[in-house]
Amino acid sequence: MAKLPLILVSPSVEKRGVEFNDLSSSLSIKYETSVLRAGGIPVIVPLTTDRKVLAEAVRRVDGVLLTGGDDISPDLYETKVPRALRKTVEESPDGGGRDLLELILLDEIFRQRKPLLAICRGHQMLNIALGGKLIIDIERQVPGAIDHRRMDKSCDFVHQVPVAKGSLLARIIGGSKLGVNSSHHQAVAGPAEPLVAVAQTSDGIIEAMELKPAAAGLLPFLLSVQFHPERLTDRYAEYRAIFKAFVSACRS
Secondary structure (H helix, E strand, O other): OOOOOEEEEOOEEEOOOOOOOOOEEEOOHHHHHHHHHOOOEEEEOOOOOOHHHHHHHHHHOOEEEEOOOOOOOHHHOOOOOOHHHHOOOOOOOOOOHHHHHHHHHHHHHHHHOOOEEEEOHHHHHHHHHOOOOEEOOHHHHOOOOOOOEOHHHOOOOOEEEEEOOOOHHHHHHOOOEEEEOOEOOOEEOOOOOOEEEEEEOOOOOEEEEEEOHHHHHHOOOEEEEOOOHHHOOOOOHHHHHHHHHHHHHHHO
16 A cells, blocks of 8 residues: 655644633645545644754655644734734634744745645745745725635635646646636735746736745745635535645655
């Protein structure tokens, strides 16, 4: 029997957990289920900013999955944030510890050249880690934007996006169009080097990024998406294909 790859999965931080109301790790079971269904074994990232621990955690696994969750502090990518925009940012219950944890994690992922699948917040954090910025609040900063914050349809298609021909994502899903769910108010402002946008909505919001062809050798696999494929894997083959492609790259 082939060895099942270990996938390091980043959790959110919950202010009050189920046990003694402690500050707790929090992770939708849909991430774990999607990894397991694709043939991987999910392992949760410890909530620490100790680089030695995180570097060793990355070393011991075969790939990393960055998940969704709270907003990222705009102080990581902006020197001045207008008060009206800052008010839209949901403060992390751990005081930004997850932000630092994931920045260290991303540095180690690239240093150790491990496959990466980044979802929602992970998609945004990847861009920041590489020197990029975010749209802090789509409604206020993107005139005429469609409604991207459809929490009521977290497991349903909200809009269609075209996918760049010849891209990794197009090859994975076997097509040039993808229906996506949408539950975010922030977005990538523009791909940081060496990333390229491969799917965008009609209002210009970046739904997926990958490495430019010239930079493809930096990691064995990199795909980042603004939508939540883990919430669609039970109904749609193209979303199962995303996790299968990622886990396959981890197995290799």
